[in-house]
Amino acid sequence: MEHFDLIIRGGSVVLPSGETIADIGIKGGKIAKIAANLEGEADQEWNAAGRHVLPGMIDVHVHFSEPGREHWEGFTTGSAMMAAGGCTTFFDMPLNGIPSTVHTEALFDKARLGEEKSVVDFGLWGGLVPGNEEDLLPLAASGVIGFKAFLSTTGNKEFEAVDDMTLLTGMKKIAELGKVLALHSESAAITNWLKEEKEKAGLFSADDYLETRPIIAEVEAVERALYYSEITGCALHFVHISSAAAVSKIEEAKACGMNVTVETCPHYLLFNHNDLREKGTIAKCAPPLREADEQQRLIALLAAGKFDMLSSDHSPCPFDMKDPKDHNLFQAWGGISGGQFTLLSALELAMQHHIPLEKVAAWTASNPAERFGLSDRKGSIAVGMDADLAIVDLNEAFTVTEDNYYAKHKQSLYIGHTFPCSVTGTIVRGQIVVRGGEVMNAQPTGRWQKPVQAIVGDRELSAL
Template sequence: MYDLIIRNGTVVTSSSAQKADIGVQNGVIEEVSTTIRIDAKKEIDATGLHIFPGAVDVHVHFSEPGRAEWEGFRTGSRMLASGGITTFADMPLNGIPSTIDKAALLQKAAIGEEKSLVDFALWGGLVPGNLGELEGLAGAGAMAFKAFMSPTGNAEFEAVGDLDLLEGMKRIAELGKVIALHAESGPVTTFLAEQKRRAGRVGADDYLATRPISTEVEAVERAIYYATLTGCPLHFVHISSAEAVSVIQNARAEGVNVTLETCPHYLLLSHDTLKEKGAVAKCAPPLREKPDQAKLRKVMKMGKIDFLTSDHSPCTPDLKEMKNGSFLDAWGGISGGGQTLLAAIRFVKEEDIPLTTVAKWTAEKPAERFGLAQRKGRIAPGMDADFAIVSMEQPHVVTPDNFYAKHPISVYMDETFPASVQSVYVRGREVFTSGTGPAEGASGKWQVDVVGPPVL
């Protein structure tokens, strides 16, 4: 007798979408077959519903410890659970202390296990002056490392210069880890922003002009060259332009170990959204003009982008206020961690491409790249019983009541998605049910013993 059987649902993997039953024992998938002929302590009839692998969002900012008023593990993980995300990786900046040494990593891990509803991994940071901490971070369980090539706006987590980046990449390669980069040219974006301020030009169009696509492309090209010099596995976060995608794909064709992600907001929203909704839509890189957005959507459809992440980057409401109408000085970050799976479904419906790509983009590929694939990212025997059960017929409208983050302030508020999450399971435990919301308690586990080598 299994602990749980989910019957009659359409099971979506990266290779197929077909009707099947799933048997779960001790939090692990034991069987996936057309018909399971034994009983279970609990059975769920998923007739008419789709079962996706629990999404793996490797790019969220929960800001705890130190800035839990922005977002914390409890509220953030509840938000993710409501959107079908069953594993996340928390970025190393915004917390105080930032996750730039072993002690900070272990402190954050303890908070996560005390408060998180879903499973999680943790990033370590590369910043000026912490080269000697990288080995300790990796040994203590940091999944991978994150660094910035442009100013962060955070005194606790500064951008690295070229020499620190090169030396850091060399050491990270020796540790068998991946470095993820925020790739925008720091000198150029700083120069352009200062020119705009001096001219008193601080509107939405001016903000976009301070971070043109060329600054993303230049930083990507430079980082790829550094990867060839150091042999460091490289990942680019939140790529916003088809031009940068082309550079990355050309490098991969030449043998560079490099991957990339984009985010739902770059696919679904444009610079017009920033002009219409204000700083709630400000992020870095910025939302692009519609022709550039269309080009990014095209390369996403062509399979040239490895996966999707939310880059959930919330703050307190006052930081989104535009003093004197300045877009340049408002906090840059989009709150929307619970929308990634539904956004992927909306995208494939709009572009008429298979649902199997949703499983690949939101679960399988991020798990593979960051060493979580032995337990996460797929619906198959031996994997953790992480599922998102989705109605493809019932739309979902984002409201303050179903947003669940610390602050119900988001560019996605009132946005409609063509599907809705009905229930979510982490290691066989139901953590979200439509109508009643996220479960109580904290059952999430730090995936420190799961992390293995990255896969290209």
């Protein structure tokens, strides 16, 4: 009789083709067998009857601020939070650490900290900023997922926005390296000018903030980036897109055969501008939460398959940065704390709008793995893949409280929100990290995940 390390029995397993009741046998951190009534014994068994088993989420967009700003969020608290939400791999953005991840020394230092502290696997983005164009090749060869740049002012002196010449030069190099450039796409000229006009007039309300970051600013930046991509051949990934008009531009580019993907975030789908009006700075982000009618358009686009993936854009800070003097909304840190809730949000939307769970698995796992070079081991439930699994209960509601939110800082737009479902288990490469909705006191076993190396011409990237 075959022996396994762990058998997950009787769950409704979400495969690309749909759901099926099956057992999953896990051995050596990999999925060894999937079968109905699997014959075999195991060191551990998990009865998943009545629950669904999805591929562990891959969140391609989080901001953990270690090293340098661990008091905002670090790998220890951040990875526990991700695990509690059914996430088995996250990609950390390059900008909020000190130093930012714009050269290999910073990359390797961050990777070391991640492997020392993270309870789930992780990838690391590199940055494109003015002056680091010569660092792109060594960063790519060292294993970054891709590169991130800002078209709007960052508010972070360690990671400045790109000017047009840096962007074009960087995109040409990134194309040569076979990598993807992720872009925060809002027009700096439009947003900065509108902000200055409001500040001169002493206007700092929620409505004033929304008016300084209009949809047209997002559309202009997306369109400009697409023109530059057409010139340079650079693959693009648009992060946290918040408007149907911007999606339309991206859809046009895809129809022309351009190498472009797009994500949105749960906070644009579950919340809207009324939450900024009512709840204040915990709902401030950039781009901003849109009006309710735009929120509904985004939900319709998600259901229609126009977004490639969902990500949290978890961007926390100490609460005093969200509570500036004189209650000036413009001075408050702009970011949503909510990395634990992306898979739950996707499931809520699927349940409300009758969306098949295999689409949820695509948004949260298989599409990210395919886009960023991890599909040889991550993103789907199949024999030979890493045993990264999220076990969820679609019949047990979950209300977010400070006690069950694992982030370092508990102030969040999601506090008080009730999801119609819950995450009961998270398994990373065969290791049980979450059971019964609780993060286990396991040793950090997260590993740095590097994408399959790109081929540039007829040479391996690592050999360049």
